[in-house]
Amino acid sequence: AACGSGGGGNSADKGSGHKLVVGFSQVGAESGWRTANTKSVQESAKKAGIELKFSDAQQKQENQIKAIRSFIQQKVDVIAFSPVVESGWDTVLKEAKDAKIPVILTDRAVDSKDESLYVSFLGSDFVEEGKKAGDWLVKEYQGKSGDVNIVELQGTTGSAPANDRKAGFGDVIKADAKFKVVASQTGDFTRAKGKEVMQAFLKAQPKIDVLYAHNDDMALGAIQAIEEAGKKPGTDIKIVSVDGVKDAFTAMSQGKINYDVECNPLLGDQLMDLVKKVKAGEQVPRRIKTEEGTFTPEQATAALPSRQY
Numbered sequence: 001a002a003c004g005s006g007g008g009g010n011s012a013d014k015g016s017g018h019k020l021v022v023g024f025s026q027v028g029a030e031s032g033w034r035t036a037n038t039k040s041v042q043e044s045a046k047k048a049g050i051e052l053k054f055s056d057a058q059q060k061q062e063n064q065i066k067a068i069r070s071f072i073q074q075k076v077d078v079i080a081f082s083p084v085v086e087s088g089w090d091t092v093l094k095e096a097k098d099a100k101i102p103v104i105l106t107d108r109a110v111d112s113k114d115e116s117l118y119v120s121f122l123g124s125d126f127v128e129e130g131k132k133a134g135d136w137l138v139k140e141y142q143g144k145s146g147d148v149n150i151v152e153l154q155g156t157t158g159s160a161p162a163n164d165r166k167a168g169f170g171d172v173i174k175a176d177a178k179f180k181v182v183a184s185q186t187g188d189f190t191r192a193k194g195k196e197v198m199q200a201f202l203k204a205q206p207k208i209d210v211l212y213a214h215n216d217d218m219a220l221g222a223i224q225a226i227e228e229a230g231k232k233p234g235t236d237i238k239i240v241s242v243d244g245v246k247d248a249f250t251a252m253s254q255g256k257i258n259y260d261v262e263c264n265p266l267l268g269d270q271l272m273d274l275v276k277k278v279k280a281g282e283q284v285p286r287r288i289k290t291e292e293g294t295f296t297p298e299q300a301t302a303a304l305p306s307r308q309y
């Protein structure tokens, strides 16, 4: 149980006998997924009686490194963070390790070879998500001949979900040479960039059959670009996307997105559970995968009224 914050101890023994303190470095506020994830983490911390020091990195690794160093300085009990990109974390994670502060990765992974730098990774399997998008496409064009020209809106360059969703999708569609990724560029997981890059694709590409967007926000931005170009999203250009946020389900119910692969942002409860276990010295799994499904327009329309994010 929490002892309240009234104790008069000096800062040196801060933490002992007090509420658990977690430093959480969030990627940013780039998408509907992220907003839902932030809300989930904040609400779950409150519910669990855990003090959350929340820091928004605005999609910049340098800001996350600064936040982690400040958490170390403040001697938080546990550091949790969602790394904006995969590489470049070893130095700061080593600093946390030397300070004996356990680190939990949430949502996104790092590519560190040294597995002792973090205790657990909680989040989705992004390769699997990319494969699911590819599987849908293969089915959609089964028995049809002729080239299928695909444009791809990638997530943030160097991020785990961008790397893995590209890889998983590419792996599935390479089995049939009719699938051609004619353009692929980052839209940084935002609506504004998704729209901008789609506008460029529409200008440069004489024939686009399919858009594969690494997240819903970019798909929603692209839909605006497609409509402004006088084309029908979902019909003239088929769209497959990832996340499964409410706004995308609304677009699906209007026939504008053809398939959505779910990625669950509601990681808060599982994260706080992990924090407590790690702090209690319990053994925790190295990898905890989120369960998620896929949605056709019919399924999305049915799920819409009860969709939480």
Ligand code: GYE
Pocket: 030, 031, 032, 033, 034, 107, 108, 161, 189, 214, 215, 216, 217, 242, 243, 263
């Ligand atoms: O798909 C996207 C967000 O890391 C899984 O980040 C997350 C991704 C999510 O900006 O919408």
